[in-house]
Amino acid sequence: MVERRKPIKVGEAVERTMQYAISGDVRSISIEEAYGHFLGEDLVADHDVPLFNRSPYDGFAIRSEDTKAASRENPLPLKVVGEIGAGSVFSETVRENQAVRIMTGAQIPDGCDAVVMLELTKEVQIDGETHVRIKRSFQSGDNISYKGEDVKKLDVLAVKGTFINPGVVALLATFGYKHVPVSQKPTVGIIATGSELLKIDEPLQPGKIRNSNAYMIHAQIKRAGATPIYLGQFSDDFSTCYQQVHDALEKVDFLITTGGVSVGDYDYLPDIYKKLGANVLFNKIGMRPGSVTTIAELDGKLLFGLSGNPSACYVGFELFTRPVIRTFLHCSNPYLKFEKAILGANFPKPNPFDRFVRAHLGYEGGRLVATPTGLDKSSAVSSLALSNILLYLPGGTRGYEKGMEVDVVLLEDQEGTTNFK
Ligand SMILES: Nc1nc2c(c(=O)[nH]1)N[C@H]1C(S)=C(S)[C@@H](COP(=O)(O)OP(=O)(O)OC[C@H]3O[C@@H](n4cnc5c(N)ncnc54)[C@H](O)[C@@H]3O)O[C@H]1N2
Ligand code: MOO
Numbered sequence: 001m002v003e004r005r006k007p008i009k010v011g012e013a014v015e016r017t018m019q020y021a022i023s024g025d026v027r028s029i030s031i032e033e034a035y036g037h038f039l040g041e042d043l044v045a046d047h048d049v050p051l052f053n054r055s056p057y058d059g060f061a062i063r064s065e066d067t068k069a070a071s072r073e074n075p076l077p078l079k080v081v082g083e084i085g086a087g088s089v090f091s092e093t094v095r096e097n098q099a100v101r102i103m104t105g106a107q108i109p110d111g112c113d114a115v116v117m118l119e120l121t122k123e124v125q126i127d128g129e130t131h132v133r134i135k136r137s138f139q140s141g142d143n144i145s146y147k148g149e150d151v152k153k154l155d156v157l158a159v160k161g162t163f164i165n166p167g168v169v170a171l172l173a174t175f176g177y178k179h180v181p182v183s184q185k186p187t188v189g190i191i192a193t194g195s196e197l198l199k200i201d202e203p204l205q206p207g208k209i210r211n212s213n214a215y216m217i218h219a220q221i222k223r224a225g226a227t228p229i230y231l232g233q234f235s236d237d238f239s240t241c242y243q244q245v246h247d248a249l250e251k252v253d254f255l256i257t258t259g260g261v262s263v264g265d266y267d268y269l270p271d272i273y274k275k276l277g278a279n280v281l282f283n284k285i286g287m288r289p290g291s292v293t294t295i296a297e298l299d300g301k302l303l304f305g306l307s308g309n310p311s312a313c314y315v316g317f318e319l320f321t322r323p324v325i326r327t328f329l330h331c332s333n334p335y336l337k338f339e340k341a342i343l344g345a346n347f348p349k350p351n352p353f354d355r356f357v358r359a360h361l362g363y364e365g366g367r368l369v370a371t372p373t374g375l376d377k378s379s380a381v382s383s384l385a386l387s388n389i390l391l392y393l394p395g396g397t398r399g400y401e402k403g404m405e406v407d408v409v410l411l412e413d414q415e416g417t418t419n420f421k
């Protein structure tokens, strides 16, 4: 008798999986390597930025009180007592009716409280000495970039678990992080099962297909922020697959298998979990694709039994494996973000289950429009390439019409969210 599996809700499946999500260690890497990692600790400012009042313009640093009477008709000459570029400091205090020629980024000299742009001045020689003519009055603070106006000492600039993008790299460099504490990336093993699978460089043969899942999952693991370890593809033979899974568990933080989780004669994963003594968290979910996604746990280590069908495999990874990876990386927002968009095409299929339809989110006339990307079958591979979202279509409806507002799951977003849905 074929086993009758009891489907659980997708949210419940995520919750059961996340009970076994753990945080990883922190390690140090060079700043050049930091892009694409996740911060291993909060980034806290240990000094103000800027650290000193500085000039935002090339011009003259002045004392505003000297310019009170200046006007177009009555331009006032100030004696130029020095010149500084960025990186230099004027060592004396500027006195009455004096100015310092100053370049963008240079520290404002003591005594000065405003800067006049070069374009508004004229240099003249008076008694053989250089002066600058000022044609209007200035207020104290005019054209000054103030100490701490960008960042205040002790500001928390990015929290632990933040994705390190080029902007975060700029901050790390600003605060002198030659080495950056980052979350250790989990290693995620990949085993593809199926006697029909050809190696990527083998010619096609009758009844056989190329193993696309292994490479797709490899890329998804990287996108999620983890390190993939490809452990090979194996025929549907119980003892070979059992041994591979058994041995793989020692080498990885999580293990993904693709294929062999349904009820077919050669679907060995359920028996493998049994022989390993693993605790199966669920083996049927009320969703399409990926209804047979099976997740088990052995001594706290998660085994993701993803479906062999490419679209089901893809969706299973994003919904269940990705948040586990992000938790390992200390992200406080481990889940993919749900957003609202307008449905760009009819989706007439009756919908008994929750569906996650591969789709593309684009802009049309200022609106966010979500359009399915191809054949909506779990066996489809073509719909994956253009998809940057999953349309989330809750079950229990007779279909959806173009123009309706729908929920979408953002696949390329780095922010994430704190709760699933
Ligand atoms: N009687 C039933 N049959 C099926 C059920 C069911 O509930 N009762 N579930 C169906 C659903 S839903 C899915 S999804 C699939 C799940 O199949 P498995 O996870 O057991 O995977 P396989 O049988 O090994 O393969 C399914 C399909 O995917 C292709 N495949 C497998 N590996 C790869 C790979 N690495 N790259 C590309 N494509 C791959 C494989 O050739 C099959 O076509 O079961 C349904 N059946
Ligand atoms: O697991 Mo299947 O993908 O629901 O078609």
Ligand SMILES: [Mg+2]
Binding pocket: 259, 260, 261, 262, 263, 264, 266, 267, 308
């Ligand atoms: Mg099968």
